[in-house]
Amino acid sequence: MLKKQLFVFAILFVLFSCKDGKNKGEVITDPVVSETKDEQREQYLSQYPQVPETPAILNAGDTGIAVYNTCVERYEQSLADLKKVSDELGAKLIVTILSPEVGDAITISGRKGIPLIQSISKKIGLDVYDCMNPLTAFAVQKITQMPLDGHWSVNGSKIVADLYQPIITKYSSHRSTKTFTETERSSVFGDLDPNQDVALDGGKNLPYQLITNKQGFRMNTDLSFPKSKQRILLLGDSQLYSPFLDNSQIFTTLLQQRFPDAEIINAGVIGYTIDDQVSLVSERAKYAEPDIIILVTNPNDIGDFYFTQRNKMSRVKKAYSPTATELTLYQQLFGSK
Amino acid sequence: MQFNTWEFFWFCSTVLLLYWCCYKSVRLQNILILIASFYFYSQLHYSFVFYLAGLILVAFVSGLWIGKINSFKKPVLILSIVLLSSCLVILKYTNFGIDIVNGMGARFDNLKFLVPVGLSFYTFSTIGYVTDVYRKKIEPEKDLVCLGAYISFFPQLLAGPIPAATKHLRQFKQQRVFDPSNIEPAVQKIIWGLFKKMVVADNISISVDYCFARADSLNSFSLYLGIVLFSFQIYADFSAYSDIARGVAKFFSIDLFQNFKSPFLSRNPAEFWRRWHTSLTRWLTDYLYKPLGGCSLGKIGLIPVILFIFLFSGLWHGSSINFVLWGLLNGLYYVIYLLRNQIKHDDLAPDKDRWLPSLSTLGKILLTFHLITFSRILFKAENLGKAKEYWNSLISNHSFSWPPTFLYAHIHWCLLLLLMEWMQRFRQHPLDISNNKWIRYTMYGAFALIVILYHKKLSLQEYYYFRF
Numbered sequence: 001m002l003k004k005q006l007f008v009f010a011i012l013f014v015l016f017s018c019k020d021g022k023n024k025g026e027v028i029t030d031p032v033v034s035e036t037k038d039e040q041r042e043q044y045l046s047q048y049p050q051v052p053e054t055p056a057i058l059n060a061g062d063t064g065i066a067v068y069n070t071c072v073e074r075y076e077q078s079l080a081d082l083k084k085v086s087d088e089l090g091a092k093l094i095v096t097i098l099s100p101e102v103g104d105a106i107t108i109s110g111r112k113g114i115p116l117i118q119s120i121s122k123k124i125g126l127d128v129y130d131c132m133n134p135l136t137a138f139a140v141q142k143i144t145q146m147p148l149d150g151h152w153s154v155n156g157s158k159i160v161a162d163l164y165q166p167i168i169t170k171y172s173s174h175r176s177t178k179t180f181t182e183t184e185r186s187s188v189f190g191d192l193d194p195n196q197d198v199a200l201d202g203g204k205n206l207p208y209q210l211i212t213n214k215q216g217f218r219m220n221t222d223l224s225f226p227k228s229k230q231r232i233l234l235l236g237d238s239q240l241y242s243p244f245l246d247n248s249q250i251f252t253t254l255l256q257q258r259f260p261d262a263e264i265i266n267a268g269v270i271g272y273t274i275d276d277q278v279s280l281v282s283e284r285a286k287y288a289e290p291d292i293i294i295l296v297t298n299p300n301d302i303g304d305f306y307f308t309q310r311n312k313m314s315r316v317k318k319a320y321s322p323t324a325t326e327l328t329l330y331q332q333l334f335g336s337k
Numbered sequence: 338m339q340f341n342t343w344e345f346f347w348f349c350s351t352v353l354l355l356y357w358c359c360y361k362s363v364r365l366q367n368i369l370i371l372i373a374s375f376y377f378y379s380q381l382h383y384s385f386v387f388y389l390a391g392l393i394l395v396a397f398v399s400g401l402w403i404g405k406i407n408s409f410k411k412p413v414l415i416l417s418i419v420l421l422s423s424c425l426v427i428l429k430y431t432n433f434g435i436d437i438v439n440g441m442g443a444r445f446d447n448l449k450f451l452v453p454v455g456l457s458f459y460t461f462s463t464i465g466y467v468t469d470v471y472r473k474k475i476e477p478e479k480d481l482v483c484l485g486a487y488i489s490f491f492p493q494l495l496a497g498p499i500p501a502a503t504k505h506l507r508q509f510k511q512q513r514v515f516d517p518s519n520i521e522p523a524v525q526k527i528i529w530g531l532f533k534k535m536v537v538a539d540n541i542s543i544s545v546d547y548c549f550a551r552a553d554s555l556n557s558f559s560l561y562l563g564i565v566l567f568s569f570q571i572y573a574d575f576s577a578y579s580d581i582a583r584g585v586a587k588f589f590s591i592d593l594f595q596n597f598k599s600p601f602l603s604r605n606p607a608e609f610w611r612r613w614h615t616s617l618t619r620w621l622t623d624y625l626y627k628p629l630g631g632c633s634l635g636k637i638g639l640i641p642v643i644l645f646i647f648l649f650s651g652l653w654h655g656s657s658i659n660f661v662l663w664g665l666l667n668g669l670y671y672v673i674y675l676l677r678n679q680i681k682h683d684d685l686a687p688d689k690d691r692w693l694p695s696l697s698t699l700g701k702i703l704l705t706f707h708l709i710t711f712s713r714i715l716f717k718a719e720n721l722g723k724a725k726e727y728w729n730s731l732i733s734n735h736s737f738s739w740p741p742t743f744l745y746a747h748i749h750w751c752l753l754l755l756l757m758e759w760m761q762r763f764r765q766h767p768l769d770i771s772n773n774k775w776i777r778y779t780m781y782g783a784f785a786l787i788v789i790l791y792h793k794k795l796s797l798q799e800y801y802y803f804r805f
Contacts, residue, residue: 197742199547207547209741246551 016269040319044311048322050334054109060329064322067329068112076120078274078305082295083124085281090176091233091290095121095128096167098239099298100144102135102305113299118308118323131163149204152242154249160320161254167294168232168259175230176291182225185287189223190216191269191280191315215288218266219246219256227289230262235277235285236296240268265290269315273304276315340581341535348377353588357515367486367509370589374489378455386451388424389494394487395420396463400470404477414471425460428452431579433656447752455495457653461620462488465503469625474503479703483509490591492582496575498594499614501623505593523587524781525768530580532784535792538574539755540747541566548744552727553777559740560731566744567717568710569751572600575614594619599758602687604701606670609709617653621646636675641705643675644668654716659724663715672709687762694759750791 057064057071079095086093096118101110114130121128140146143156152160188194194216201207213222218241223231234240235251242250252266267285269276277295304313308330310320322330338345352373359365379386399417404409432447439445469475470581478484487509492499500506548555548563555563579596586593594616603609610618629642644665651664687698694702714731718724757767764770770780 197544197746199741199743201543205546207543207550209547209743294615 019233022045023176034108038317038319040321041137041311041317044133044307044319044322048308048311048330050330051309052303052306052329052333054113055107055299056333057243057303057306057329058108058112060332063325063329063332066325067306067323068302070323071302072116072120073295074125074305075117075302078278079120079126079295080124081278082274082293083126083283085278085286086293089281089286089290091178091293092171092174092176092287093126093293093295094167094171095126095297096131096164097129097299098131098160098163098236098296099300100135100140100150100239101130101299102138103140105140106132109303110299113302116302117297117299129167131160132217134163135159145206148206149202149244151238151244152251154245157242157245157251158247161251161258164251164255164257164294168255168262168264171292172230172259172262174291175237177290178286179226180247180287185225187214188216188264189284189286190218190267191284192216192218200243202243204244209246209248211247216284217248217288218242218250218268219252219264221263223263223265223288225289227263230292230293231265231288232262232294233265233267233281233288233290234296235272235280236268236289236295237272237283237298237301238268238270239298240266240296241270243266243270268296271313272315273301273309273313275305275310276313279316281287338377340578340585341531348373349585349588350640356589360514363510363512364480364482366513367480367482370486370490370509371482374486374494377491378489378494381454382451384451385688388453388456389459389489392421392424392459392463393481393488396466396488397481397484399467400477400484401479403467403470405711410471414467417467420459421463423468424453428456430652430656437539438645456496458499459488459494461499461617461653462502462659465499465620465624466506469502475506478506480510490586492589492595493587493593497583497614498579498582498585498596499620500593500616501619508591515589519587519590521777522766523584523772525766525777526580526584526587528781528784528788529766529768530577531788532577532794533573533580533754534577535788537747537750538570538577539793540750540791541570542574544741544743544747545570545717547721547741549723550729552723555730555740556734556736556738557731559738559744560727562740562744562748564710564714564717564727564731566748566751567713568601568706569754571713571716572597572613573751573754590743599762601706601755602702602758602762603705604687604698605674605705606667606708607674610667610671617650621650625649640672643671647671658721659715659718662721663712664792666712666715667709689763 022087054068057068058068083093095117097114099110101107110132114132118128118130128143135143138156138159143153143159190212192210192212194212194214196210196212198210199207200210210218211220213219215223217223240252242252247253250266252264256262256264265281265285265288269280272280274295274297281293303309307320307322307326314320338348340390352369356366356369357367373385375389378389380624387603395417399413399420403413403417428450429452431450435445435447466475466478466488470477478487484506487500487502487506490500490509523748535729545563545567548560548566552560576597579593583593583595596614596616598612599613600609600614603612623624625646626642628640629645631642632639634642647664647668648661649664651660651667654660654663687702714727715721715724718727761767768780768784
């Protein structure tokens with residue numbers, strides 16, 4: 001009798017001790033905000049499953065150039081939208097161009113993308129900083145985890161923090177005007193699962209610790225209200241998120257240590273491009289009440305506007321219809337399907 | 338095609354359906370097993386099937402040859418063993434040899450080999466077969482298909498249990514009929530195996546990797562948790578594979594070795610090795626320990642034999658200095674217990690009449706667990722330098738900081754595994770909790786539910802022992 005009771009206890013122990021019920025896997029690769037299924041998008045995904053790299057688009061002759069130009073237009077529109085959202089918040093939007101593909105490792109995407117992003121930003125009226133140029137002084141192997149992975153190494157992360165320090169200092173006096181009441185604010189502001197402390201390895205045998213705060217950002221502390229310090233929100237993709245580094249090693253944490261009178265918020269999510277940032281800020285991140293918004297953009301973000309990439313990775317799971325030229329390019333790169 | 342995939346489920350279901358459709362013909366069933374096993378193996382890499390086929394052929398011809406001749410049997414046996422082990426030796430140990438020679442000043446480049454998964458396991462299985470024929474424990478098998486099915490049987494192909502020809506070969510020669518009473522033990526083993534693999538092992542594997550990757554910066558307590566978790570990971574992972582293999586084989590009405598007998602309840606290292614990877618221990622005992630003299634040698638004479646067997650076992654696991662040292666360290670544990678007369682051949686589960694272990698039993702269990710666990714730093718670390726780094730930080734980095742949450746977030750699964758094994762130490766299986774079938778079914782359902790709810794998602798971790 002006692003034995004059976006003990007077994008019942010064992011089962012109850014299991015079920016209650018795991019009350020979170022949620023399996024904290026690698027949510028970072030697909031942080032879906034809305035689970036609604038768009039049939040058209042599903043159809044595109046099955047019909048056009050391949051995603052070309054930006055250099056492949058640029059090397060695909062006239063069709064590739066035409067598609068790239070379309071992507072540039074979409075990039076410009078999204079950046080303008082991001083500025084509009086930032087302005088509504090009273091936050092200062094700053095564009096920084098950052099990628100470890102520098103020096104010998106620079107691709108056609110970088111060579112074409114950097115001046116384009118600079119000119120688009122200036123046209124819209126945004127301050128823009130090329131953080132890639134100073135990185136040319138370093139070998140790619142020194143600043144990334146190459147050959148295992150192309151994201152920042154511990155050393156690279158420190159160098160990036162050095163590059164961002166003067167930018168943050170320059171805007172240290174700017175404050176936004178917009179605030180939200182308790183009832184207006186949502187509980188989660190970022191796209192990562194909140195309150196995580198997990199070990200991940202992204203399938204590359206490079207384990208790292210991911211800590212997220214209760215608002216779903218990759219940072220060790222929670223944001224409280226009313227805010228008492230300047231808030232700097234960084235938006236970006238995996239170069240900002242910094243996979244394969246612990247929270248204590250990523251450049252936003254290093255910046256936080258250098259700016260104790262500010263709150264540095266890392267809202268990076270793998271695979272995001274500018275229109276994802278627009279929807280992230282409009283729907284969630286605005287509740288962080290940022291004073292400065294720093295967009296960490298990569299020249300590849302332009303190519304990310306190709307319709308198959310958008311249908312696959314877009315934060316808002318809606319259908320992105322291809323133009324005739326995009327379809328032609330798809331057929332050129334991947335055959336009839 | 339791993340056990341815990343839908344792909345394997347559909348493959349296995351199809352093979353089973355066909356298998357029981359031709360229940361009237363043993364030969365047809367064996368042909369089906371052979372084809373299915375070769376298909377299963379080819380899914381990893383097409384080239385692997387050539388090694389498997391080659392070894393089966395060599396074992397088949399050697400067996401017949403040894404069975405036929407009356408003189409020069411021993412040279413033929415030695416020739417067969419050399420041939421059978423040649424693939425394993427060349428593919429797995431050439432680069433180790435090159436590293437040793439380079440260590441003495443030479444300059445040779447390492448060679449690139451694709452080592453077939455499971456090669457160590459089926460090489461031992463074929464060597465066991467020809468040796469048993471030589472010893473006249475079994476008749477040489479005259480049916481190539483039967484021997485092929487026995488060696489290549491897909492549930493045990495990649496990571497054992499290593500079958501014993503004296504015990505298991507005959508099953509492939511007998512009429513096998515579908516027995517409904519096999520279903521429950523099969524399901525029981527599979528559910529328990531899935532729990533150990535998908536809930537225990539997979540959930541802690543990256544935490545363990547993290548500890549080894551950050552050994553230079555984590556404190557002693559975190560590193561202690563890391564190596565304890567690794568002990569659970571490797572046990573849960575490897576024993577899960579064996580359990581699922583046994584469960585799947587049971588559906589074919591074939592019994593495989595019980596490879597693990599609650600090893601964490603062992604009270605000394607000798608008992609541990611009788612409970613851990615028993616099919617390898619049996620192989621080492623039958624084909625190394627006994628020929629080298631075994632018990633007849635006396636305590637002192639036994640010492641070099643024990644050390645040699647553990648060294649051999651270490652090298653079987655991997656071709657690096659880490660595994661050599663790991664084997665020798667475990668051999669040393671064994672020898673110390675042997676010299677202190679603390680090795681008892683008493684494998685009855687501990688503390689028969691008690692709910693909780695006595696202090697003495699608990700002390701022995703904990704000491705054995707920690708001895709084995711600390712030796713595993715050598716087993717897990719990439720190289721000797723990393724093992725030293727881990728060990729040094731473990732004993733010297735006493736700075737206080739609370740360990741990362743993920744290091745203890747899944748520890749309750751390890752405790753549940755241990756609790757079930759302790760509670761069920763007198764029964765056949767940890768899930769065999771009652772004579773009342775409805776209570777048992779509820780238990781199976783509960784654990785199936787745990788697997789569904791709490792398995793690690795989005796990452797299919799390879800079974801740890803595939804690398805050996």
